[in-house]
Amino acid sequence: MNYPHLFAPLDLGFTTLKNRVLMGSMHTGLEEEKDNFEKLVAYFAARARGGVGLMVTGGISPNRQGWLVPFGAKLTSRSEISRHSHLTKSVHDEGGKIAMQILHAGRYSVHPLAVAPSAIKAPISPFKPWEMSRRLIRATISDFANCAARARESGYDGIEIMGSEGYLINQFVAPRTNHRKDEWGGSAENRFRFPEEIMRTVRQKTGKDFIIIFRVSLLDLVDDGSNWDEIVLLAKKMEAAGATILNTGIGWHEARIPTIATVVPRGAYTWITEKLRAEISIPIITTNRINTPEKAEEILKNGHADMVSMARPFLADPDFMIKAAAGRGDEINTCIACNQACLDHIFSKKNASCLVNPRACRETENWAKSGMRDEESGMRGQNLTQNFSKNKKKVAVIGAGPAGLACATELAGRGIETHLFDAANETGGQFNMAKRIPGKEEFYETLRFFNKMIEKTGVHLHLNTRATADFLAAEKFDEVVLSTGVLPRIPKIEGIGHPKVLIYTDVLAKQKMVGKSVAIVGAGGIGFDVAMFLSEPHPRKPGEFLSIENYQNEWGIDPNFENRGGLKKAEKPDVPRKIWLLQRSKNKVGERLGKTTGWAHRMTLKKRGVEMWNEVEYMKIDDTGLHISIKNQAQIIEAEHVVICAGQESQREILQPLADLGIKTHLIGGAKAAGELDAKRAIEEGTKLAFEIAG
Ligand code: NAP
Ligand code: SF4
Numbered sequence: 001m002n003y004p005h006l007f008a009p010l011d012l013g014f015t016t017l018k019n020r021v022l023m024g025s026m027h028t029g030l031e032e033e034k035d036n037f038e039k040l041v042a043y044f045a046a047r048a049r050g051g052v053g054l055m056v057t058g059g060i061s062p063n064r065q066g067w068l069v070p071f072g073a074k075l076t077s078r079s080e081i082s083r084h085s086h087l088t089k090s091v092h093d094e095g096g097k098i099a100m101q102i103l104h105a106g107r108y109s110v111h112p113l114a115v116a117p118s119a120i121k122a123p124i125s126p127f128k129p130w131e132m133s134r135r136l137i138r139a140t141i142s143d144f145a146n147c148a149a150r151a152r153e154s155g156y157d158g159i160e161i162m163g164s165e166g167y168l169i170n171q172f173v174a175p176r177t178n179h180r181k182d183e184w185g186g187s188a189e190n191r192f193r194f195p196e197e198i199m200r201t202v203r204q205k206t207g208k209d210f211i212i213i214f215r216v217s218l219l220d221l222v223d224d225g226s227n228w229d230e231i232v233l234l235a236k237k238m239e240a241a242g243a244t245i246l247n248t249g250i251g252w253h254e255a256r257i258p259t260i261a262t263v264v265p266r267g268a269y270t271w272i273t274e275k276l277r278a279e280i281s282i283p284i285i286t287t288n289r290i291n292t293p294e295k296a297e298e299i300l301k302n303g304h305a306d307m308v309s310m311a312r313p314f315l316a317d318p319d320f321m322i323k324a325a326a327g328r329g330d331e332i333n334t335c336i337a338c339n340q341a342c343l344d345h346i347f348s349k350k351n352a353s354c355l356v357n358p359r360a361c362r363e364t365e366n367w368a369k370s371g372m373r374d375e376e377s378g379m380r381g382q383n384l385t386q387n388f389s390k391n392k393k394k395v396a397v398i399g400a401g402p403a404g405l406a407c408a409t410e411l412a413g414r415g416i417e418t419h420l421f422d423a424a425n426e427t428g429g430q431f432n433m434a435k436r437i438p439g440k441e442e443f444y445e446t447l448r449f450f451n452k453m454i455e456k457t458g459v460h461l462h463l464n465t466r467a468t469a470d471f472l473a474a475e476k477f478d479e480v481v482l483s484t485g486v487l488p489r490i491p492k493i494e495g496i497g498h499p500k501v502l503i504y505t506d507v508l509a510k511q512k513m514v515g516k517s518v519a520i521v522g523a524g525g526i527g528f529d530v531a532m533f534l535s536e537p538h539p540r541k542p543g544e545f546l547s548i549e550n551y552q553n554e555w556g557i558d559p560n561f562e563n564r565g566g567l568k569k570a571e572k573p574d575v576p577r578k579i580w581l582l583q584r585s586k587n588k589v590g591e592r593l594g595k596t597t598g599w600a601h602r603m604t605l606k607k608r609g610v611e612m613w614n615e616v617e618y619m620k621i622d623d624t625g626l627h628i629s630i631k632n633q634a635q636i637i638e639a640e641h642v643v644i645c646a647g648q649e650s651q652r653e654i655l656q657p658l659a660d661l662g663i664k665t666h667l668i669g670g671a672k673a674a675g676e677l678d679a680k681r682a683i684e685e686g687t688k689l690a691f692e693i694a695g
Contacts, residue, residue, distance in 0.1 A: 002327045003293050007301035010283060010307065012052070012244055015157065017097065017307075020300055022285055024311035025160060026103040026342070027058035028361050029351035031073035037083045037239045041090045042162070042363035047314050048096025051321035053307070055096060055161045056213070057087075059103025062077070062147035063140065066104030066168065070111045076148050077101070088155030089232025099158035099211055100151040102144055102444070102506065106168030107177065108253060117172045117194075118179040122253050122682045133180035137184055137194065140168075145201040148212075158211025161198060163238075165247020169195050170217050171233060173563070176224035176614070188230050196237050201679060203242030207470045214238040215247040218272045221557065224304075232279045236582030239282050247285040248273045249307060258600040261310075262337035263288045263439035265545040268552075270557060271305040282597060286307045291442070293324035310335075315342055315354040315361070331456065333357055333449050336442035340679050343596040356446055358684040367691035370415060377503075394422065395693060396477040398467050402679045403669025404451040404483030406686030412457035414694040419460040421467040427451060429485050430670075431679070433508035435543070437529045438536040444543050445572060446679075449680035469657035479664045480657060486648035488671035491521065495621035496644075504530050504645045516577045519626040520695040521618060522645035523583040525678070528590060528601050530645055531581045535608040537573040554607075575608045580637050582616040582628070585685020589614050648674040666693070 001007060010017040030040040036427050047055060061067050061074040075084065084100070091098045107116035107129040115136065116129035132140070143306050149161050163169040169175040172194040178185045184193055193290050194212070202212060220226055226234070235246055245530040250269050251259040258264055266289050273286035286305035289584055313320055316335035325329050330678050341355045354360035359368040393416050397408040400422035408420040426432065428447045435443035454461055472480055489504050490496060506512040518534055538550050552559060558572035583589055589612035590602045605612065620629040625638040650671050656664045668689055669682035 003297040003324055003480045006293060006297045007172050007325060012137060012211065017142060019053040019321065020310040021053045021296065021316045022307050022441060023047055023052045023055040024184045024287060026310040026311045027346055027629040029346060030361055031058050031060070036388055037087050039089050039361065042096060043089045043361055044087060045094050045316040048091045048094035050318040051325065052096065055091070055098045057098065057099050057100045060104050060161060062104055065109065065113045065115045067111060068105045071293040073151050078150070081150055084154035086207040087311055092155070097157040097461050099160050099213060100156045101160040101162055102147050104168040105474050106171045108167055111362070116168065117185060119657050120177055120179070127265065132683055134182060141197045141201055144295055145205040148202040149205045150208055152206050158213065158244065160213040160215055160247065161202065162215050163195055164215045166215035166252030166254055169198070170252065174220060174225050184477060188233060192234050192237055195234065196241050199241035205485045207346065211244045212258040213245045213247050214243040214629040218276060219250050219269070219566040221251040221259070221567060222565050223567065227564045229562040232276065235276055235280050237384065239280050239652070245283045245285060246280065250288050252562045253440065256603065257557065258597070259454040260288055261339060261444050261597045261600055263472045263600065265300055265548050265551050266290065266295050268548050270299050283307060285578040288465060289337060291337065292328050306604065308651065312337065312342055312620060313630055315352065316357050318631055330452050331449065334445035337445055340594055340678065344594045347595040355646050355680040357681065358687050370691055371410065372461060376419060393417070393478045393693065394476065395479045395481065396467060396472050397485035399429060399485050399671065400427040401483060401485045401669060401682065402431060404481065404681040405680035406479050407458045407483060408689050409450060409453040409457050410687050410690030411693060412459040414690065416694060419462060420454070421462045421465045423464070423466040425464050433505070434529065436508055437533050438540070439532065439542050439620060441545050456599065469654050469661055473661045473663060478664065479666065480658055481666045481668060481689060482652055482671045483669045484651045484671045486674045487651045488643060488644065489647045490650050491618065491646045493618045493621060498621045499615050500642045502641055504643060507643055508533065510656065519580045519582060519637045519639040519640045519642045519643060520578055520645055521582055521645060523581045523589045524647060525614065526594065527581055527645035528593060530578055530643055531605055531610055532601070534577060535575050535579055535605065535610055537575055537608070570607070579610045580639065581605065581612045583614050586615055588633060650674045
C-alpha cells in the first residue's frame with residue numbers, strides 16, 4: 001500500500017476516519033456569499049470526493065461580537081440551519097466527513113462590537129475591544145454550546161473550537177491579553193476557566209458521539225504568551241473536559257514570524273506536536289507547511305502526530321488523497337505556500353482561490369466545471385457527463401512559461417492536438433528563475449506537475465525551437481496561443497552599457513558572478529527576489545530547503561521554550577554583500593508585495609542590512625558606481641555591480657506576422673500585458689483560454 005501510515009483509519013470509538021488527513025480550516029469568503037452556500041457546497045463536495053478523512057469549515061462565529069468582520073459567517077439561529085444541512089448532506093453524499101469551526105475573533109474582530117478579556121487593542125485591528133463583563137463571559141460560553149448544538153443539528157460530524165492563533169479563547173489563556181483580576185484572570189487555573197467551561201458545556205450539549213476538536217496554541221510566538229507547562233496543563237484540561245482530538249495552532253496573527261509562508265521549511269513545527277503528544281492520551285493533529293504525501297507519511301511514521309492537517313494543499317489539488325492512494329503522487333498539483341491567491345485575497349476582501357489551481361472556490365463556474373478527466377476522481381471540475389471525444393482542432397502554444405503550460409495541458413486534456421514550443425531547453429519560463437530564489441524552492445513542484453501533465457495529456461513538446469509565423473502557417477495550425485512572456489525593461493540611464501551593469505536575468509538565469517556591493521534598480525517583486533538571492537546567509541543547493549534549525553535561529557523561535565511564547569533573540573545573519581534596493585516612487589519600498597508575505601520579505605532584508613531607499617533619481621553609472629539624487633541631494637553608491645530589475649515589457653514580435661497570415665492568435669500572460677504580471681494571472685488566463693478554444 002502507498003503511504004500506509006497516511007491511509008491507516010483512525011478509530012475514535014463512536015466513528016472512524018478513513019485516513020489520517022484533516023483538511024484544516026480555511027476562510028474562503030464563500031461563507032458570506034448570499035447563495036444558500038451553493039459555491040461553498042461545490043467546493044467542499046469536490047474535496048470530499050477527493051478522499052480526505054475529515055474537513056473543517058472556515059471560522060463560524062457563535063455570536064455577533066465574535067464576527068471577524070461585520071456580517072461575517074455565524075450560526076446563531078435555527079433559521080441558519082437549513083443551508084448548513086445542505087452543505088453537510090452534499091459532503092456526506094460524496095463519502096466525506098466535515099466539522100464546523102467555531103471561531104470567536106475577540107480583539108481580532110474588525111468592527112466596533114469587538115470584545116476581549118481585557119480592553120487591550122490588537123496591533124492588527126483598528127478597534128479597541130470592550131472588556132467582557134462576567135455576565136457576557138457566561139453568555140458567550142452558552143453561545144459556543146448553542147452554536148455547537150446547531151452544528152450537530154445541521155448534520156456536521158463534529159466541531160472544532162478555535163483556541164489558537166490569538167483569537168478570543170487564546171486571549172483568555174495568555175497573560176499578554178488577559179489582565180483580569182476576577183475568577184477569569186490571574187492564575188493559569190483562572191485564565192483556563194473560559195476554554196474549560198466552553199469544552200464542558202459543548203460536550204454536555206452535543207452528546208458523547210460527536211467529534212470535538214480543540215485547536216490549542218502550542219507556540220504563541222508573541223511576548224507574554226503561554227509557557228510550556230501551561231500549554232500541557234491546558235491540553236490535559238481539554239482532554240478531561242471532553243475533547244476528542246487536539247489540533248495544533250502555531251503563532252498568533254500579530255506575531256512577526258512567518259509560520260506558513262514558503263520561506264518556512266516543510267514540517268517545521270511537527271516537533272512541538274510530538275512534544276505534546278507525549279503528555280496526552282487523545283489523538284493530536286500536527287500542522288503548518290506540510291504539502292506532500294511523502295512529508296505527511298514521514299511525520300506519521302516518526303510518531304510526531306496521530307493526524308496531519310493540510311489546508312492550502314487541498315485548494316491546490318482537491319484530488320490529493322486519491323492520487324496519493326493510487327501511487328500517482330507525481331500528479332499532485334502541490335501548494336507552493338505563496339499565499340498569493342488564498343490568504344492575500346482574503347485579506348484584500350476577495351474570495352480565495354489558488355495560484356496553481358484557479359478552479360479552487362470557482363467550482364460552479366462553467367470554465368471550471370469543464371476540464372481534464374481524472375480516472376479515479378472523475379473530473380477536475382464537476383461536469384461528469386461531458387464527452388471529451390477528440391476535438392479536431394490543431395493548436396500551437398508558443399512559450400512554455402506558466403501561462404503556456406496551463407493552456408497547453410488544458411487544451412490537450414480536452415483532446416485537442418496541442419503543440420507547445422519554447423526556444424529554451426526546458427519548460428518553465430520565468431519560473432526557472434523564481435525557483436532559484438532561496439525560500440521559493442516549492443516552484444520546482446509546479447514545474448514537476450506541469451511536466452507530468454504534458455506527458456499525461458499528450459502535449460507535443462518542442463524545446464529549443466523558435467516557432468516563426470511562416471512555420472506555424474506551413475504546419476496548418478488552426479489557432480495560435482502566444483504565451484511568449486516578457487523581456488526585462490532596460491531604463492534609459494547614462495552609462496547603462498557599463499560593464500558593471502547586470503540585468504536580473506544575468507544574475508538569476510545566467511548565474512553571473514556578483515561583487516561585494518550591489519545597487520538594485522527597481523524594487524518590485526523581482527528586485528526583492530534578487531535582493532533575497534544576493535543576501536542569503538545560508539547558501540544551499542538548488543531546490544534544497546532552509547534547515548529547520550537555521551529557520552528557528554533566523555526568526556528567533558526557541559524549541560527549548562525558555563521564555564513565554566517560545567521566543568528567543570534572533571541570530572544576526574552573516575550576509576555576503578552590501579546591498580541597496582532602490583525605487584523612484586514615494587511609496588514605501590515593498591508596499592505592493594503580497595499582503596500576507598510582504599512584511600516578512602521587508603523584515604528579512606532589513607535584518608540583513610539591505611538599504612531600501614525610495615524617491616531615488618538615477619543620474620548615471622560609471623567606474624565609481626551609481627550616481628543618484630534623493631530630494632535633490634546628489635550622492636554616489638560605490639557599488640561593484642548595478643543590477644537592473646526595472647520591470648518588464650511584453651515579448652510578442654510574431655503577433656503582427658501571424659495577423660498578416662490570417663492566423664487566429666490569442667495572447668496570454670506576459671505577452672498580453674507585462675504590467676502587474678504574476679503567475680496567478682498567467683495560469684488563470686491559460687486555463688480559461690483553453691476552455692474558450694475548446695468551445
Ligand atoms: P514590478 O513589480 O512592476 O517592479 C518594477 C520596478 O521597477 C518598480 O520598483 C519600479 O519602481 C521600477 N521601474 C519601473 N520602470 C522603471 C524605469 N524606467 N527605470 C527605473 N526603474 C523602473 O516588476 P518586476 O519586479 O519585474 O516583477 C514583475 C512581476 O512579477 C510583478 O508584477 C510581480 O508581481 C511578479 N513577481 C512577484 C513576486 C512575488 O514575490 N510575489 C516575485 C517576483 C515577481 P519605480 O517606478 O518606483 O522606480
Ligand atoms: Fe498554496 Fe499559493 Fe494556492 Fe494558496 S495560492 S493554496 S499558497 S499555491
